[in-house]
Amino acid sequence: GAGVSQSPSNKVTEKGKDVELRCDPISGHTALYWYRQSLGQGLEFLIYFQGNSAPDKSGLPSDRFSAERTGGSVSTLTIQRTQQEDSAVYLCASSYDGTSGKTQYFGPGTRLLVL
């Protein structure tokens, strides 16, 4: 079946512009996660959605970062007024539900470059 998909695969933007990154989780998965991976580094947790519960936003680095998940499926991560330090790969993952978080299925990521 289809895995997690993300778009765009690459995004180049200018400092100060806003960007939107999209994630389509695996159909039927109720839990969705966003991570950030800087060059040669591990994954930094950003935000977690589970069903209709309030999202866990504890990993968002600043108020320029926000995310939505409409209809319990597709999610959009928005970065406002992008800075050069926002350049990274943004990875989305989904799991069957919130109790299955140890087995997360990752998308290929969106590579963001802020000039």
Next chain:
Amino acid sequence: GESVGLHLPTLSVQEGDNSIINCAYSNSASDYFIWYKQESGKGPQFIIDIRSNMDKRQGQRVTVLLNKTVKHLSLQIAATQPGDSAVYFCAEIGGGYSTLTFGKGTMLLVSP
């Protein structure tokens, strides 16, 4: 042997050798420890997990060992193949089984 690369620790092995990738963790309350594999240009892929009340678990060509006394986790890959070349991350998750905390990763390079 192991060396510290520009960004990641790197383990270089010959095809057919056994590989051991190590990870130190900090949270004694974690309920599961997991290994993920990330190939170039792709997202991480689940390999194997181990519950905190176990000390060893075996999969196909892989074995995970957990030493809670020294907070150490290792992944052993038998008969390493070029396709095993990737970055390997350890991760831990608490009792809520929601968010993963990832380690920094080790790059495994397998030479034919």
